[in-house]
Amino acid sequence: MTAPRVPGWRRLLLEAGYSLRDFFGTFGAGQLFLLRILASLPYALARPRLVIQQVYVAGVQSLVVIMLAGLFVGMVLALQGHNTLSRFGAEDTIGMVAALGLVRELGPVVTALLFAGRAGTALSSEIGLMKATDQLAGMEMMAVDPIKRVVAPRFLGGVIAVPILTLIFNAMGIFGAWLEAVIVLGVDEGAFWSQMQAQVDLQDDVLSGIVKSVFFGVAASLLAVFEGYNCVPTAEGVGRATTRAVVHTSLTVLVLNFMLTAWLLGGN
Amino acid sequence: MKSGCPGADNIIVVRDLHYARGQAMVFDGLDLEIRRGGVTAIMGPSGTGKTTLLRLITGQEIPDRGSILFDGDEVTRMSRRQLFRMRRRVGMLFQNGALLTDLNVYDNVAFPLREHTRLPERLIRHIVLTKLHAVGLRGAWRLMPAQLSGGMARRVALARAIVMDPDIIYYDEPFVGLDPISMGVVVRLIRRMNDALGLTSVVVTHDVDEVSTIADCSFLLADGRVAATGTPEQLRDHHSETVTQFMQGMADGPVPFHYPAPDYGEQLLAPERD
Ligand SMILES: Nc1ncnc2c1ncn2[C@@H]1O[C@H](COP(=O)(O)OP(=O)(O)OP(=O)(O)O)[C@@H](O)[C@H]1O
Ligand SMILES: [Mg+2]
Numbered sequence: 001m002t003a004p005r006v007p008g009w010r011r012l013l014l015e016a017g018y019s020l021r022d023f024f025g026t027f028g029a030g031q032l033f034l035l036r037i038l039a040s041l042p043y044a045l046a047r048p049r050l051v052i053q054q055v056y057v058a059g060v061q062s063l064v065v066i067m068l069a070g071l072f073v074g075m076v077l078a079l080q081g082h083n084t085l086s087r088f089g090a091e092d093t094i095g096m097v098a099a100l101g102l103v104r105e106l107g108p109v110v111t112a113l114l115f116a117g118r119a120g121t122a123l124s125s126e127i128g129l130m131k132a133t134d135q136l137a138g139m140e141m142m143a144v145d146p147i148k149r150v151v152a153p154r155f156l157g158g159v160i161a162v163p164i165l166t167l168i169f170n171a172m173g174i175f176g177a178w179l180e181a182v183i184v185l186g187v188d189e190g191a192f193w194s195q196m197q198a199q200v201d202l203q204d205d206v207l208s209g210i211v212k213s214v215f216f217g218v219a220a221s222l223l224a225v226f227e228g229y230n231c232v233p234t235a236e237g238v239g240r241a242t243t244r245a246v247v248h249t250s251l252t253v254l255v256l257n258f259m260l261t262a263w264l265l266g267g268n
Numbered sequence: 269m270k271s272g273c274p275g276a277d278n279i280i281v282v283r284d285l286h287y288a289r290g291q292a293m294v295f296d297g298l299d300l301e302i303r304r305g306g307v308t309a310i311m312g313p314s315g316t317g318k319t320t321l322l323r324l325i326t327g328q329e330i331p332d333r334g335s336i337l338f339d340g341d342e343v344t345r346m347s348r349r350q351l352f353r354m355r356r357r358v359g360m361l362f363q364n365g366a367l368l369t370d371l372n373v374y375d376n377v378a379f380p381l382r383e384h385t386r387l388p389e390r391l392i393r394h395i396v397l398t399k400l401h402a403v404g405l406r407g408a409w410r411l412m413p414a415q416l417s418g419g420m421a422r423r424v425a426l427a428r429a430i431v432m433d434p435d436i437i438y439y440d441e442p443f444v445g446l447d448p449i450s451m452g453v454v455v456r457l458i459r460r461m462n463d464a465l466g467l468t469s470v471v472v473t474h475d476v477d478e479v480s481t482i483a484d485c486s487f488l489l490a491d492g493r494v495a496a497t498g499t500p501e502q503l504r505d506h507h508s509e510t511v512t513q514f515m516q517g518m519a520d521g522p523v524p525f526h527y528p529a530p531d532y533g534e535q536l537l538a539p540e541r542d
Binding site: 129130133134135137138139140141142143144145149 | 326328351352353355356358360362363364366367368369379380383384428432
């Protein structure tokens with residue numbers, strides 16, 4: 001096939017330029033939106049039932065996906081680790097290697113990406129539909145601020161849910177690694193656990209992973225509610241906002257992950 | 269019939285209202301008063317800005333120029349806090365009801381009470397059931413909005429609009445898409461609520477016949493201004509062509525049926541769209 005080369009490239013560049021501008025434009029507006037949400041937090045905290053309900057909804061939506069993903073990521077880590085480490089006769093360290101990979105990187109990142117795809121899209125489309133069906137305008141007319149009543153509890157729910165889901169992902173991942181390494185590949189069980197226990201540090205590894213997941217939870221929840229709240233209030237607009245939320249969250253999480261890793265590693 | 273048209277005691281006074289939406293001029297020097305205590309109809313062809321007028325009066329949008337007084341207070345200069353204080357005295361019925369989809373009928377009607385008051389649940393229950401009874405849907409309290417028909421949803425929204433005992437209710441196209449029975453019910457409900465609760469009602473509609481039976485006063489909007497004011501009888505006997513065309517539903521007249529367009533034949537024969 002002979003597609004016209006130059007215009008094709010130009011279109012690609014243009015497209016890339018638009019995406020970048022879109023991304024950074026969202027960045028600025030998103031920060032303002034975050035301030036409005038933060039100003040509404042006292043309202044949300046005074047109604048813990050609304051927040052707990054959102055933690056529950058977001059958690060339940062993502063739980064099965066997170067658990068399955070954690071299991072298989074743990075298993076593949078053990079498989080790859082075994083393949084490489086056995087060349088040096090270091091299969092015993094496999095538990096440590098898998099746990100470190102999960103707790104420091106894969107747990108927070110993959111959980112945030114899956115959360116964006118499952119609970120985040122649900123948030124964007126729910127808020128977008130509320131806008132399209134005049135529910136948000138209706139609240140305004142009842143002298144109720146939708147940012148307080150709708151957006152803030154959902155944001156807070158997501159921020160709380162992501163670290164919890166990350167811990168669950170990590171636990172399932174370690175279980176998957178154990179399953180693959182000890183049960184399938186016959187690595188010594190005592191070595192598997194003792195190496196892990198000896199080398200994985202609670203503060204440097206586990207805690208730094210949790211710190212990351214808190215940042216990711218803020219980013220994923222913020223972008224999901226932001227895109228939903230600011231969507232064009234039509235069926236098409238809601239769909240587009242949902243897609244944008246996932247794309248922007250994925251990008252943000254990956255960039256943020258690099259920056260946080262540099263910061264957390266540089267700190268010690 | 270008493271004349272319900274603007275008198276000494278007006279709850280809404282709009283003066284010299286100018287508002288453009290992009291290129292399109294929606295209001296071009298609109299003047300209008302709504303008398304306290306009556307049922308006022310705002311009529312006009314589709315796209316004349318009836319919904320926009322409600323949004324302006326309730327401070328959801330800001331005009332380019334002009335003044336809007338709600339009970340003596342300037343709406344266009346209100347802070348968000350002042351707007352919210354005003355809206356607690358206002359009920360609004362959106363065309364589709366705008367019920368909160370994640371709450372059932374009961375919780376929807378209770379919503380404003382729970383947000384704005386600290387009443388005990390027993391009292392809330394009493395108020396909610398009274399309002400639901402008034403719209404004939406006490407038995408439907410458990411249903412979710414998705415389980416309601418369009419007419420039922422609008423009646424629930426009406427119950428919610430009156431639950432805070434507002435001074436004024438705005439109805440945006442309350443009759444659209446209702447069957448004749450629901451239509452009759454809603455029409456009588458608007459009048460009955462108005463008189464029983466001592467409200468002011470503003471009904472936006474293009475349904476001339478229905479609203480004529482309950483309105484004390486009607487405004488007809490055209491070309492960004494009020495084209496005619498009067499009781500339904502006065503409008504019916506109006507001499508202006510615009511008014512006659514609208515009241516009798518004629519396609520030809522000063523109000524064009526067609527959106528501005530190039531010559532029909534030329535556009536059909538043109539090689540490409542432009
Ligand atoms: N979001 C918008 N963007 C641009 N123009 C708009 C928008 N909403 C409304 N308008 C324009 O404003 C004008 C008034 O619209 P409005 O919805 O107030 O009309 P209406 O009298 O309520 O009509 P209908 O009887 O069909 O509901 C229309 O000409 C419309 O084209
Ligand atoms: Mg309208």
